[in-house]
Amino acid sequence: MKSKKIHNPYIGDPGYACFGCAPKDLNARGLGLTFSLDGKTLISDWTPQDSFQGAQGILHGGIQATLMDEIASWYVFVFCGTAGATKSLQVEYRSPALMKYAPFHLQAELKQNSGKTAEIMIRLMDCHSTICSEGLAVYALFSESLARGRFGFPGREAFFKRPEVSTKSQNTSNDPLVKKFQARRSVRSFSTKSVSLQDIRDCIAIAATAPSGANCQPWTFALVTSGELKRKIRKEAEHVESLFYERESTQDWREDLSDLRTDASKAFLEDAPCLIILFLQKFGRGRDGRKINHYYPGESLGMAAGFLISALHMKGYSTLPYTPAPMNFLMEILDRPDNERPYLILPVGYARDGWMPPVLEKKDLDKILVEYGDSH
Template sequence: MIPNLPPPAGVGPGHPAPEFDPLEFLRLSPQDTLARAQAFYSEMNARRTTRQFSRDPVPQAVIEWAVRTAGTAPSGAHRQPWRFVAVQDGGLKARLREAVEAEEYKTYTQRMPAEWRAALAPLGTDHIKEHLTDAPWVIVVFREKYGVGADGTRIKNYYTVESASIAVGLLIAAVHHAGLVTLTHTPNPMGFLAELLGRPSNEEALVVMPVGYPAPDATVPRLTRKPLNEIFQVDRGSAGRPRIEP
Protein backbone atom coordinates (compact mmCIF):
# COMPACT_ATOMS: atom_id res chain seq x y z
CA MET A 1 0.00 0.00 0.00
CA ILE A 2 1.38 3.42 -0.97
CA PRO A 3 1.08 5.66 2.13
CA ASN A 4 -0.77 8.98 2.26
CA LEU A 5 -2.88 8.34 -0.83
CA PRO A 6 -6.67 8.03 -0.81
CA PRO A 7 -8.00 4.62 -1.81
CA PRO A 8 -9.11 4.38 -5.46
CA ALA A 9 -12.79 4.75 -6.21
CA GLY A 10 -12.86 1.29 -7.74
CA VAL A 11 -12.70 -0.12 -11.21
CA GLY A 12 -15.69 0.19 -13.47
CA PRO A 13 -18.10 2.30 -11.39
CA GLY A 14 -21.65 1.84 -12.58
CA HIS A 15 -21.01 -1.68 -13.83
CA PRO A 16 -22.38 -4.83 -12.21
CA ALA A 17 -20.30 -6.14 -9.35
CA PRO A 18 -17.97 -8.99 -10.31
CA GLU A 19 -19.04 -12.51 -9.52
CA PHE A 20 -16.70 -15.10 -8.09
CA ASP A 21 -16.63 -18.89 -7.84
CA PRO A 22 -14.68 -20.92 -5.29
CA LEU A 23 -11.20 -21.84 -6.50
CA GLU A 24 -10.92 -25.52 -7.33
CA PHE A 25 -7.46 -26.38 -6.10
CA LEU A 26 -5.87 -29.53 -4.76
CA ARG A 27 -2.98 -28.66 -2.49
CA LEU A 28 -0.20 -31.21 -2.76
CA SER A 29 2.48 -32.05 -0.26
CA PRO A 30 5.82 -30.27 -0.71
CA GLN A 31 7.31 -33.58 -1.85
CA ASP A 32 4.63 -34.13 -4.48
CA THR A 33 4.88 -30.51 -5.61
CA LEU A 34 8.61 -30.87 -6.14
CA ALA A 35 8.22 -34.22 -7.89
CA ARG A 36 5.68 -32.79 -10.32
CA ALA A 37 7.86 -29.76 -11.01
CA GLN A 38 10.83 -32.00 -11.74
CA ALA A 39 8.81 -34.37 -13.92
CA PHE A 40 7.36 -31.52 -15.99
CA TYR A 41 10.81 -30.03 -16.45
CA SER A 42 12.15 -33.37 -17.64
CA GLU A 43 9.33 -33.65 -20.15
CA MET A 44 9.73 -30.12 -21.47
CA ASN A 45 13.53 -30.29 -21.51
CA ALA A 46 13.16 -33.07 -24.06
CA ARG A 47 11.25 -30.68 -26.32
CA ARG A 48 13.18 -29.68 -29.41
CA THR A 49 12.36 -27.66 -32.49
CA THR A 50 12.78 -29.49 -35.78
CA ARG A 51 12.23 -28.41 -39.36
CA GLN A 52 11.77 -31.94 -40.66
CA PHE A 53 8.23 -33.26 -40.41
CA SER A 54 6.57 -36.52 -41.32
CA ARG A 55 3.54 -36.30 -43.56
CA ASP A 56 1.72 -38.82 -41.40
CA PRO A 57 -1.74 -37.50 -40.48
CA VAL A 58 -2.64 -36.17 -37.04
CA PRO A 59 -6.30 -36.29 -35.97
CA GLN A 60 -8.00 -32.91 -35.83
CA ALA A 61 -9.17 -33.69 -32.30
CA VAL A 62 -5.54 -33.59 -31.09
CA ILE A 63 -5.11 -30.10 -32.56
CA GLU A 64 -8.38 -28.97 -31.01
CA TRP A 65 -7.36 -30.17 -27.54
CA ALA A 66 -3.99 -28.44 -27.84
CA VAL A 67 -5.75 -25.21 -28.82
CA ARG A 68 -8.14 -25.61 -25.90
CA THR A 69 -5.07 -25.75 -23.66
CA ALA A 70 -3.66 -22.60 -25.28
CA GLY A 71 -6.99 -20.91 -24.66
CA THR A 72 -6.59 -21.38 -20.90
CA ALA A 73 -3.84 -18.73 -20.87
CA PRO A 74 -4.33 -15.60 -18.77
CA SER A 75 -4.97 -12.41 -20.72
CA GLY A 76 -5.29 -8.69 -20.15
CA ALA A 77 -8.77 -7.96 -18.74
CA HIS A 78 -9.65 -11.53 -19.78
CA ARG A 79 -10.19 -10.36 -23.37
CA GLN A 80 -8.63 -13.59 -24.72
CA PRO A 81 -7.25 -11.74 -27.77
CA TRP A 82 -6.12 -14.79 -29.72
CA ARG A 83 -7.37 -16.71 -32.72
CA PHE A 84 -5.93 -20.00 -33.94
CA VAL A 85 -6.30 -20.85 -37.63
CA ALA A 86 -5.41 -24.49 -38.32
CA VAL A 87 -4.63 -25.33 -41.94
CA GLN A 88 -4.62 -28.89 -43.23
CA ASP A 89 -5.68 -28.39 -46.87
CA GLY A 90 -2.73 -29.18 -49.12
CA GLY A 91 -3.49 -26.47 -51.64
CA LEU A 92 -3.83 -23.80 -48.98
CA LYS A 93 -0.62 -24.92 -47.29
CA ALA A 94 1.16 -24.68 -50.65
CA ARG A 95 -0.05 -21.11 -51.16
CA LEU A 96 0.94 -20.26 -47.60
CA ARG A 97 4.42 -21.67 -48.14
CA GLU A 98 4.82 -19.80 -51.43
CA ALA A 99 3.91 -16.50 -49.78
CA VAL A 100 6.12 -17.14 -46.75
CA GLU A 101 9.12 -18.10 -48.85
CA ALA A 102 8.74 -14.98 -50.97
CA GLU A 103 8.98 -12.78 -47.87
CA GLU A 104 11.72 -14.89 -46.34
CA TYR A 105 13.80 -14.65 -49.51
CA LYS A 106 13.65 -10.87 -49.26
CA THR A 107 14.63 -11.09 -45.60
CA TYR A 108 17.64 -13.32 -46.22
CA THR A 109 18.84 -11.39 -49.29
CA GLN A 110 17.91 -7.77 -48.46
CA ARG A 111 16.74 -7.19 -44.89
CA MET A 112 19.01 -9.34 -42.74
CA PRO A 113 22.12 -7.61 -41.36
CA ALA A 114 25.38 -9.49 -40.82
CA GLU A 115 24.81 -9.70 -37.06
CA TRP A 116 21.49 -11.48 -37.57
CA ARG A 117 23.03 -13.86 -40.07
CA ALA A 118 25.73 -14.74 -37.55
CA ALA A 119 23.12 -15.42 -34.86
CA LEU A 120 21.19 -17.77 -37.17
CA ALA A 121 24.23 -19.59 -38.52
CA PRO A 122 24.24 -22.35 -35.81
CA LEU A 123 20.61 -23.11 -36.64
CA GLY A 124 21.17 -23.75 -40.35
CA THR A 125 18.06 -21.87 -41.46
CA ASP A 126 17.30 -20.42 -44.88
CA HIS A 127 14.30 -19.16 -46.83
CA ILE A 128 13.14 -22.63 -47.88
CA LYS A 129 10.24 -23.71 -45.64
CA GLU A 130 9.36 -27.25 -46.68
CA HIS A 131 7.92 -27.88 -43.22
CA LEU A 132 4.92 -25.76 -44.18
CA THR A 133 3.83 -28.36 -46.73
CA ASP A 134 5.25 -31.48 -45.06
CA ALA A 135 3.57 -31.04 -41.66
CA PRO A 136 -0.03 -32.26 -41.62
CA TRP A 137 -1.12 -29.10 -39.82
CA VAL A 138 -0.02 -25.49 -39.81
CA ILE A 139 -1.44 -23.34 -37.02
CA VAL A 140 -1.31 -19.59 -37.55
CA VAL A 141 -1.83 -17.66 -34.33
CA PHE A 142 -3.36 -14.21 -34.61
CA ARG A 143 -3.64 -11.56 -31.94
CA GLU A 144 -6.88 -9.63 -31.87
CA LYS A 145 -5.76 -5.98 -31.82
CA TYR A 146 -9.24 -4.86 -30.79
CA GLY A 147 -12.63 -6.48 -30.47
CA VAL A 148 -15.68 -5.65 -32.55
CA GLY A 149 -19.10 -5.36 -30.95
CA ALA A 150 -22.33 -6.61 -32.47
CA ASP A 151 -23.01 -3.05 -33.67
CA GLY A 152 -19.57 -2.73 -35.22
CA THR A 153 -18.05 -0.57 -32.48
CA ARG A 154 -14.46 -1.17 -31.44
CA ILE A 155 -13.82 -2.81 -28.09
CA LYS A 156 -10.40 -2.11 -26.60
CA ASN A 157 -8.18 -5.07 -25.84
CA TYR A 158 -5.26 -4.94 -23.44
CA TYR A 159 -1.75 -6.41 -23.61
CA THR A 160 -2.59 -8.31 -26.76
CA VAL A 161 0.96 -9.27 -27.72
CA GLU A 162 1.79 -10.44 -24.21
CA SER A 163 -1.49 -12.35 -23.84
CA ALA A 164 -1.28 -14.10 -27.20
CA SER A 165 2.38 -14.91 -26.62
CA ILE A 166 1.54 -16.65 -23.33
CA ALA A 167 -1.07 -18.68 -25.23
CA VAL A 168 1.56 -19.66 -27.79
CA GLY A 169 3.78 -20.92 -24.98
CA LEU A 170 0.99 -23.11 -23.67
CA LEU A 171 0.30 -24.35 -27.20
CA ILE A 172 3.94 -25.38 -27.60
CA ALA A 173 3.79 -27.29 -24.30
CA ALA A 174 0.48 -28.95 -25.25
CA VAL A 175 1.81 -30.06 -28.63
CA HIS A 176 4.91 -31.58 -27.06
CA HIS A 177 2.89 -33.25 -24.30
CA ALA A 178 0.69 -34.84 -26.97
CA GLY A 179 3.74 -36.48 -28.54
CA LEU A 180 4.14 -34.13 -31.49
CA VAL A 181 6.67 -31.52 -32.56
CA THR A 182 6.30 -27.95 -33.70
CA LEU A 183 8.29 -25.00 -34.96
CA THR A 184 7.70 -21.34 -34.18
CA HIS A 185 8.12 -19.30 -37.34
CA THR A 186 7.70 -15.53 -37.60
CA PRO A 187 7.94 -14.35 -41.21
CA ASN A 188 8.23 -10.59 -41.40
CA PRO A 189 6.15 -8.84 -42.55
CA MET A 190 3.14 -11.11 -41.94
CA GLY A 191 0.26 -9.03 -43.28
CA PHE A 192 -0.29 -11.45 -46.15
CA LEU A 193 -1.38 -14.18 -43.73
CA ALA A 194 -4.59 -12.39 -42.73
CA GLU A 195 -5.54 -11.92 -46.37
CA LEU A 196 -4.60 -15.48 -47.34
CA LEU A 197 -6.60 -16.98 -44.46
CA GLY A 198 -9.56 -14.61 -44.65
CA ARG A 199 -9.07 -12.98 -41.27
CA PRO A 200 -10.62 -9.59 -40.39
CA SER A 201 -8.64 -6.35 -40.23
CA ASN A 202 -8.65 -6.29 -36.41
CA GLU A 203 -6.41 -9.38 -36.31
CA GLU A 204 -2.66 -9.53 -36.85
CA ALA A 205 -0.61 -12.68 -37.36
CA LEU A 206 1.82 -13.39 -34.54
CA VAL A 207 3.40 -16.77 -35.29
CA VAL A 208 3.20 -19.70 -37.72
CA MET A 209 3.49 -23.19 -36.23
CA PRO A 210 3.67 -26.38 -38.31
CA VAL A 211 2.57 -29.31 -36.15
CA GLY A 212 2.99 -33.04 -36.64
CA TYR A 213 5.27 -36.01 -36.09
CA PRO A 214 8.98 -35.62 -36.75
CA ALA A 215 10.38 -37.23 -39.89
CA PRO A 216 12.15 -40.54 -39.20
CA ASP A 217 15.47 -38.91 -40.12
CA ALA A 218 14.76 -35.58 -38.38
CA THR A 219 17.71 -33.73 -36.91
CA VAL A 220 18.06 -30.78 -34.53
CA PRO A 221 20.87 -28.25 -34.11
CA ARG A 222 23.50 -29.16 -31.52
CA LEU A 223 22.64 -26.57 -28.91
CA THR A 224 22.66 -26.21 -25.13
CA ARG A 225 20.25 -24.36 -22.89
CA LYS A 226 21.43 -21.77 -20.39
CA PRO A 227 21.88 -23.16 -16.89
CA LEU A 228 19.66 -22.05 -14.05
CA ASN A 229 22.21 -19.64 -12.60
CA GLU A 230 22.12 -17.62 -15.83
CA ILE A 231 18.35 -17.23 -15.99
CA PHE A 232 17.26 -17.14 -12.35
CA GLN A 233 17.76 -14.78 -9.43
CA VAL A 234 16.44 -14.71 -5.87
CA ASP A 235 16.17 -11.59 -3.71
CA ARG A 236 18.84 -9.27 -4.98
CA GLY A 237 18.29 -5.54 -5.02
CA SER A 238 19.77 -2.99 -7.39
CA ALA A 239 22.98 -2.53 -5.39
CA GLY A 240 25.89 -4.04 -7.21
CA ARG A 241 23.84 -4.87 -10.28
CA PRO A 242 26.03 -4.77 -13.38
CA ARG A 243 24.98 -2.20 -15.92
CA ILE A 244 24.68 -3.35 -19.50
CA GLU A 245 25.07 -0.52 -21.96
CA PRO A 246 22.81 -0.59 -25.01
Protein backbone atom coordinates in the same frame (compact mmCIF):
# COMPACT_ATOMS: atom_id res chain seq x y z
CA MET B 1 39.97 -52.40 -37.81
CA LYS B 2 36.22 -51.96 -37.60
CA SER B 3 34.92 -49.09 -39.74
CA LYS B 4 33.04 -46.24 -38.09
CA LYS B 5 29.84 -44.98 -39.68
CA ILE B 6 29.81 -41.28 -40.54
CA HIS B 7 26.69 -39.40 -39.49
CA ASN B 8 24.92 -37.21 -42.07
CA PRO B 9 24.21 -33.94 -40.23
CA TYR B 10 22.50 -32.38 -43.25
CA ILE B 11 19.39 -34.56 -42.92
CA GLY B 12 16.66 -32.23 -41.79
CA ASP B 13 18.14 -29.07 -43.29
CA PRO B 14 15.48 -27.06 -45.15
CA GLY B 15 15.54 -27.95 -48.85
CA TYR B 16 18.23 -30.65 -48.47
CA ALA B 17 17.94 -33.07 -51.42
CA CYS B 18 21.53 -33.66 -52.57
CA PHE B 19 21.75 -35.99 -55.57
CA GLY B 20 24.82 -37.64 -54.08
CA CYS B 21 24.14 -38.10 -50.37
CA ALA B 22 20.49 -37.37 -49.53
CA PRO B 23 18.57 -40.47 -48.37
CA LYS B 24 16.08 -41.95 -50.79
CA ASP B 25 13.11 -40.50 -48.91
CA LEU B 26 14.51 -37.02 -49.66
CA ASN B 27 15.65 -37.69 -53.25
CA ALA B 28 14.27 -40.89 -54.76
CA ARG B 29 16.34 -40.44 -57.94
CA GLY B 30 19.62 -39.72 -56.17
CA LEU B 31 22.57 -41.93 -55.32
CA GLY B 32 21.82 -42.11 -51.58
CA LEU B 33 25.46 -42.55 -50.57
CA THR B 34 26.44 -43.19 -46.96
CA PHE B 35 30.01 -43.22 -45.65
CA SER B 36 32.21 -44.89 -43.08
CA LEU B 37 35.68 -44.25 -41.71
CA ASP B 38 38.39 -46.91 -42.00
CA GLY B 39 41.54 -45.45 -40.49
CA LYS B 40 42.53 -42.56 -42.76
CA THR B 41 40.35 -43.83 -45.61
CA LEU B 42 36.76 -42.84 -46.28
CA ILE B 43 34.71 -45.70 -47.71
CA SER B 44 31.24 -46.32 -49.08
CA ASP B 45 29.46 -49.46 -50.25
CA TRP B 46 26.77 -48.73 -52.80
CA THR B 47 24.26 -50.62 -54.92
CA PRO B 48 22.96 -48.81 -58.04
CA GLN B 49 19.41 -48.77 -59.32
CA ASP B 50 18.80 -49.92 -62.90
CA SER B 51 18.39 -46.37 -64.21
CA PHE B 52 22.12 -45.73 -63.60
CA GLN B 53 23.19 -47.99 -66.49
CA GLY B 54 24.96 -46.73 -69.58
CA ALA B 55 25.44 -49.66 -71.92
CA GLN B 56 23.16 -52.47 -70.81
CA GLY B 57 24.39 -54.00 -67.58
CA ILE B 58 27.23 -51.49 -67.12
CA LEU B 59 27.30 -48.61 -64.64
CA HIS B 60 27.31 -45.31 -66.53
CA GLY B 61 30.70 -43.57 -66.62
CA GLY B 62 29.14 -40.25 -65.61
CA ILE B 63 27.67 -41.87 -62.53
CA GLN B 64 31.08 -43.27 -61.65
CA ALA B 65 32.55 -39.77 -61.86
CA THR B 66 29.72 -38.41 -59.69
CA LEU B 67 30.36 -41.08 -57.07
CA MET B 68 34.00 -40.01 -56.95
CA ASP B 69 33.17 -36.33 -56.68
CA GLU B 70 30.72 -36.99 -53.85
CA ILE B 71 33.03 -39.11 -51.71
CA ALA B 72 35.78 -36.54 -52.26
CA SER B 73 33.54 -33.77 -50.95
CA TRP B 74 32.79 -35.82 -47.85
CA TYR B 75 36.49 -36.49 -47.41
CA VAL B 76 36.92 -32.70 -47.23
CA PHE B 77 34.16 -32.48 -44.60
CA VAL B 78 35.49 -35.27 -42.44
CA PHE B 79 39.27 -35.01 -42.75
CA CYS B 80 39.86 -31.37 -43.66
CA GLY B 81 37.21 -30.04 -41.30
CA THR B 82 35.64 -27.63 -43.77
CA ALA B 83 33.70 -27.43 -47.05
CA GLY B 84 35.09 -26.83 -50.50
CA ALA B 85 34.42 -26.74 -54.22
CA THR B 86 35.61 -29.06 -56.98
CA LYS B 87 38.40 -27.53 -59.06
CA SER B 88 39.04 -30.58 -61.20
CA LEU B 89 38.27 -34.27 -61.43
CA GLN B 90 40.30 -36.70 -63.54
CA VAL B 91 38.87 -40.18 -64.07
CA GLU B 92 40.50 -43.24 -65.63
CA TYR B 93 38.21 -46.15 -66.44
CA ARG B 94 40.03 -49.46 -65.86
CA SER B 95 37.42 -52.17 -66.32
CA PRO B 96 33.66 -52.29 -67.10
CA ALA B 97 31.65 -51.73 -63.91
CA LEU B 98 29.18 -54.59 -64.32
CA MET B 99 25.93 -53.96 -62.50
CA LYS B 100 25.61 -57.64 -61.56
CA TYR B 101 28.80 -57.32 -59.50
CA ALA B 102 27.30 -54.80 -57.10
CA PRO B 103 27.60 -53.62 -54.40
CA PHE B 104 30.41 -51.34 -55.49
CA HIS B 105 33.04 -50.20 -53.04
CA LEU B 106 34.45 -46.65 -52.98
CA GLN B 107 37.66 -45.60 -51.27
CA ALA B 108 38.99 -42.06 -50.86
CA GLU B 109 42.43 -41.16 -49.49
CA LEU B 110 44.38 -37.92 -49.23
CA LYS B 111 47.24 -37.35 -51.62
CA GLN B 112 48.09 -33.80 -50.62
CA ASN B 113 46.66 -30.92 -48.58
CA SER B 114 48.25 -27.52 -49.11
CA GLY B 115 45.80 -25.72 -46.84
CA LYS B 116 44.17 -24.04 -49.82
CA THR B 117 43.57 -27.14 -51.93
CA ALA B 118 43.26 -30.85 -51.24
CA GLU B 119 44.07 -33.62 -53.72
CA ILE B 120 42.06 -36.76 -53.08
CA MET B 121 42.56 -40.15 -54.71
CA ILE B 122 39.45 -42.27 -55.28
CA ARG B 123 39.02 -45.87 -56.32
CA LEU B 124 35.83 -47.66 -57.39
CA MET B 125 35.79 -51.47 -57.17
CA ASP B 126 33.15 -54.14 -57.70
CA CYS B 127 32.25 -56.86 -55.20
CA HIS B 128 35.17 -59.00 -56.45
CA SER B 129 37.66 -56.18 -55.72
CA THR B 130 38.19 -55.55 -59.43
CA ILE B 131 39.19 -51.92 -59.98
CA CYS B 132 36.60 -50.37 -62.29
CA SER B 133 37.84 -46.77 -62.25
CA GLU B 134 40.23 -44.45 -60.43
CA GLY B 135 40.12 -40.71 -60.00
CA LEU B 136 41.96 -37.68 -58.68
CA ALA B 137 39.81 -34.85 -57.32
CA VAL B 138 41.24 -31.45 -56.54
CA TYR B 139 39.17 -29.41 -54.10
CA ALA B 140 39.49 -25.71 -53.27
CA LEU B 141 39.14 -25.46 -49.48
CA PHE B 142 37.06 -22.72 -47.85
CA SER B 143 37.99 -21.20 -44.53
CA GLU B 144 35.92 -22.82 -41.79
CA SER B 145 34.22 -19.52 -40.94
CA LEU B 146 33.13 -19.11 -44.57
CA ALA B 147 32.04 -22.75 -44.76
CA ARG B 148 29.90 -22.36 -41.64
CA GLY B 149 28.51 -18.90 -42.39
CA ARG B 150 27.71 -19.19 -46.08
CA PHE B 151 27.52 -22.88 -46.89
CA GLY B 152 25.93 -24.33 -43.76
CA PHE B 153 28.91 -26.48 -42.78
CA PRO B 154 27.99 -27.84 -39.31
CA GLY B 155 31.56 -28.47 -38.10
CA ARG B 156 33.69 -31.60 -38.32
CA GLU B 157 32.41 -32.92 -35.00
CA ALA B 158 28.86 -33.17 -36.36
CA PHE B 159 29.91 -36.04 -38.66
CA PHE B 160 31.15 -38.20 -35.81
CA LYS B 161 28.31 -38.21 -33.35
CA ARG B 162 24.58 -37.97 -33.32
CA PRO B 163 23.79 -34.54 -31.88
CA GLU B 164 21.94 -34.59 -28.60
CA VAL B 165 20.22 -31.95 -26.57
CA SER B 166 22.63 -30.68 -23.95
CA THR B 167 21.72 -31.87 -20.46
CA LYS B 168 24.25 -29.63 -18.77
CA SER B 169 22.34 -27.66 -16.17
CA GLN B 170 22.55 -26.59 -12.57
CA ASN B 171 18.96 -27.81 -12.29
CA THR B 172 19.43 -31.30 -10.89
CA SER B 173 15.70 -31.91 -10.48
CA ASN B 174 14.54 -35.41 -11.27
CA ASP B 175 10.97 -34.21 -11.74
CA PRO B 176 9.67 -36.05 -14.81
CA LEU B 177 7.89 -32.90 -15.99
CA VAL B 178 11.20 -31.01 -16.02
CA LYS B 179 12.80 -33.85 -17.98
CA LYS B 180 9.88 -33.85 -20.41
CA PHE B 181 10.31 -30.16 -21.21
CA GLN B 182 14.10 -30.35 -21.36
CA ALA B 183 13.60 -32.78 -24.26
CA ARG B 184 11.43 -30.35 -26.26
CA ARG B 185 13.04 -29.12 -29.49
CA SER B 186 11.84 -27.07 -32.42
CA VAL B 187 11.68 -29.20 -35.57
CA ARG B 188 12.58 -27.85 -39.04
CA SER B 189 11.92 -31.01 -41.05
CA PHE B 190 8.51 -32.64 -40.74
CA SER B 191 7.11 -35.99 -41.74
CA THR B 192 3.83 -35.91 -43.67
CA LYS B 193 2.36 -38.38 -41.16
CA SER B 194 -1.14 -37.32 -40.16
CA VAL B 195 -2.12 -36.07 -36.70
CA SER B 196 -5.29 -36.35 -34.66
CA LEU B 197 -7.26 -33.18 -35.34
CA GLN B 198 -9.16 -33.73 -32.10
CA ASP B 199 -5.82 -33.63 -30.27
CA ILE B 200 -5.02 -30.35 -32.00
CA ARG B 201 -8.41 -28.86 -31.11
CA ASP B 202 -7.94 -29.94 -27.49
CA CYS B 203 -4.55 -28.22 -27.37
CA ILE B 204 -6.06 -25.03 -28.78
CA ALA B 205 -8.74 -25.25 -26.06
CA ILE B 206 -5.91 -25.44 -23.49
CA ALA B 207 -4.23 -22.40 -25.07
CA ALA B 208 -7.50 -20.49 -24.70
CA THR B 209 -7.31 -20.90 -20.90
CA ALA B 210 -4.26 -18.59 -20.77
CA PRO B 211 -4.59 -15.38 -18.76
CA SER B 212 -5.30 -12.21 -20.72
CA GLY B 213 -5.59 -8.51 -19.99
CA ALA B 214 -9.05 -7.78 -18.58
CA ASN B 215 -10.02 -11.29 -19.75
CA CYS B 216 -10.38 -9.95 -23.30
CA GLN B 217 -8.95 -13.15 -24.84
CA PRO B 218 -7.56 -11.25 -27.84
CA TRP B 219 -6.79 -14.22 -30.05
CA THR B 220 -7.92 -16.25 -33.03
CA PHE B 221 -6.45 -19.68 -33.83
CA ALA B 222 -6.65 -20.65 -37.51
CA LEU B 223 -6.18 -24.40 -38.07
CA VAL B 224 -5.00 -25.03 -41.65
CA THR B 225 -4.93 -28.55 -43.08
CA SER B 226 -5.78 -27.73 -46.71
CA GLY B 227 -2.92 -28.67 -49.03
CA GLU B 228 -3.79 -25.81 -51.38
CA LEU B 229 -3.71 -23.21 -48.60
CA LYS B 230 -0.45 -24.59 -47.22
CA ARG B 231 1.13 -24.32 -50.69
CA LYS B 232 0.00 -20.69 -50.97
CA ILE B 233 1.35 -19.87 -47.53
CA ARG B 234 4.68 -21.51 -48.31
CA LYS B 235 4.99 -19.68 -51.63
CA GLU B 236 4.39 -16.26 -50.05
CA ALA B 237 6.59 -17.00 -47.03
CA GLU B 238 9.51 -18.08 -49.24
CA HIS B 239 9.11 -14.90 -51.30
CA VAL B 240 9.34 -12.80 -48.14
CA GLU B 241 12.31 -14.81 -46.87
CA SER B 242 14.16 -14.56 -50.19
CA LEU B 243 13.89 -10.78 -50.14
CA PHE B 244 15.12 -10.72 -46.57
CA TYR B 245 18.14 -12.93 -47.28
CA GLU B 246 19.03 -10.92 -50.39
CA ARG B 247 18.53 -7.38 -49.07
CA GLU B 248 18.32 -7.19 -45.29
CA SER B 249 20.16 -10.02 -43.55
CA THR B 250 23.55 -9.04 -42.12
CA GLN B 251 26.68 -11.15 -41.86
CA ASP B 252 26.35 -11.15 -38.06
CA TRP B 253 22.77 -12.36 -38.36
CA ARG B 254 23.74 -15.18 -40.73
CA GLU B 255 26.60 -16.27 -38.47
CA ASP B 256 24.41 -16.20 -35.36
CA LEU B 257 21.88 -18.49 -37.06
CA SER B 258 24.39 -20.75 -38.82
CA ASP B 259 24.01 -23.51 -36.21
CA LEU B 260 20.28 -23.71 -37.00
CA ARG B 261 21.02 -24.40 -40.68
CA THR B 262 18.12 -22.28 -41.90
CA ASP B 263 17.59 -20.58 -45.25
CA ALA B 264 14.81 -19.17 -47.44
CA SER B 265 13.34 -22.61 -48.19
CA LYS B 266 10.40 -23.39 -45.88
CA ALA B 267 9.29 -26.88 -46.88
CA PHE B 268 7.92 -27.47 -43.38
CA LEU B 269 4.97 -25.23 -44.25
CA GLU B 270 3.75 -27.89 -46.68
CA ASP B 271 5.16 -31.05 -45.11
CA ALA B 272 3.67 -30.57 -41.65
CA PRO B 273 0.15 -32.05 -41.62
CA CYS B 274 -1.31 -28.90 -40.10
CA LEU B 275 -0.50 -25.27 -39.40
CA ILE B 276 -1.90 -23.34 -36.47
CA ILE B 277 -1.78 -19.65 -37.23
CA LEU B 278 -2.26 -17.31 -34.31
CA PHE B 279 -3.88 -13.96 -35.00
CA LEU B 280 -3.80 -11.08 -32.51
CA GLN B 281 -7.06 -9.20 -32.17
CA LYS B 282 -6.14 -5.52 -31.89
CA PHE B 283 -9.67 -4.83 -30.69
CA GLY B 284 -12.92 -6.74 -30.50
CA ARG B 285 -16.40 -6.22 -31.88
CA GLY B 286 -19.60 -6.43 -29.89
CA ARG B 287 -22.76 -7.97 -31.28
CA ASP B 288 -23.90 -4.49 -32.24
CA GLY B 289 -20.61 -3.79 -34.03
CA ARG B 290 -19.35 -1.61 -31.20
CA LYS B 291 -15.55 -1.53 -30.83
CA ILE B 292 -14.26 -3.29 -27.69
CA ASN B 293 -10.86 -2.33 -26.34
CA HIS B 294 -8.29 -5.07 -25.82
CA TYR B 295 -5.62 -4.60 -23.16
CA TYR B 296 -2.10 -6.02 -23.47
CA PRO B 297 -3.04 -8.18 -26.46
CA GLY B 298 0.59 -9.02 -27.37
CA GLU B 299 1.48 -10.17 -23.88
CA SER B 300 -1.78 -12.13 -23.63
CA LEU B 301 -1.29 -13.93 -26.93
CA GLY B 302 2.33 -14.65 -26.03
CA MET B 303 1.15 -16.55 -22.95
CA ALA B 304 -1.46 -18.41 -25.01
CA ALA B 305 1.23 -19.41 -27.50
CA GLY B 306 3.31 -20.83 -24.66
CA PHE B 307 0.32 -22.80 -23.39
CA LEU B 308 -0.28 -24.12 -26.92
CA ILE B 309 3.32 -25.23 -27.58
CA SER B 310 3.46 -26.90 -24.16
CA ALA B 311 0.16 -28.72 -24.65
CA LEU B 312 1.21 -30.00 -28.08
CA HIS B 313 4.53 -31.17 -26.63
CA MET B 314 2.75 -33.06 -23.86
CA LYS B 315 0.60 -34.73 -26.52
CA GLY B 316 3.75 -35.90 -28.32
CA TYR B 317 3.71 -33.46 -31.25
CA SER B 318 6.61 -31.43 -32.62
CA THR B 319 6.29 -27.75 -33.46
CA LEU B 320 8.25 -24.86 -34.95
CA PRO B 321 7.41 -21.27 -33.97
CA TYR B 322 7.82 -19.35 -37.23
CA THR B 323 7.47 -15.60 -37.80
CA PRO B 324 8.32 -14.41 -41.31
CA ALA B 325 8.45 -10.63 -41.59
CA PRO B 326 6.20 -9.26 -42.83
CA MET B 327 3.46 -11.87 -42.82
CA ASN B 328 0.46 -9.76 -43.77
CA PHE B 329 -0.01 -12.08 -46.77
CA LEU B 330 -1.85 -14.36 -44.33
CA MET B 331 -4.64 -11.81 -44.00
CA GLU B 332 -5.58 -12.21 -47.67
CA ILE B 333 -4.95 -15.96 -47.98
CA LEU B 334 -7.13 -16.74 -44.93
CA ASP B 335 -9.56 -13.82 -45.41
CA ARG B 336 -9.18 -12.44 -41.89
CA PRO B 337 -10.97 -9.28 -40.63
CA ASP B 338 -9.18 -5.95 -40.23
CA ASN B 339 -9.13 -6.04 -36.42
CA GLU B 340 -6.63 -8.93 -36.55
CA ARG B 341 -2.97 -9.20 -37.47
CA PRO B 342 -0.82 -12.35 -37.88
CA TYR B 343 1.25 -13.15 -34.81
CA LEU B 344 2.74 -16.64 -35.25
CA ILE B 345 2.74 -19.62 -37.64
CA LEU B 346 3.05 -22.94 -35.82
CA PRO B 347 3.58 -26.07 -37.97
CA VAL B 348 2.53 -29.17 -36.02
CA GLY B 349 3.32 -32.83 -36.62
CA TYR B 350 6.18 -35.29 -36.27
CA ALA B 351 9.88 -34.94 -37.06
CA ARG B 352 11.00 -36.62 -40.28
CA ASP B 353 12.78 -39.96 -39.74
CA GLY B 354 16.50 -39.40 -39.41
CA TRP B 355 16.23 -35.70 -38.62
CA MET B 356 18.51 -34.60 -35.81
CA PRO B 357 18.42 -31.19 -34.15
CA PRO B 358 21.50 -28.98 -34.04
CA VAL B 359 23.54 -29.05 -30.84
CA LEU B 360 22.31 -26.22 -28.64
CA GLU B 361 22.76 -25.54 -24.95
CA LYS B 362 20.25 -23.96 -22.62
CA LYS B 363 21.45 -21.53 -19.97
CA ASP B 364 22.13 -23.05 -16.58
CA LEU B 365 19.53 -22.35 -13.94
CA ASP B 366 21.90 -20.17 -11.91
CA LYS B 367 22.23 -17.86 -14.94
CA ILE B 368 18.49 -17.16 -15.19
CA LEU B 369 17.16 -17.55 -11.63
CA VAL B 370 17.62 -14.91 -8.93
CA GLU B 371 16.07 -15.82 -5.58
CA TYR B 372 15.15 -13.34 -2.83
CA GLY B 373 14.45 -14.88 0.56
CA ASP B 374 14.44 -13.70 4.14
CA SER B 375 17.95 -13.16 5.50
CA HIS B 376 18.73 -14.57 8.94
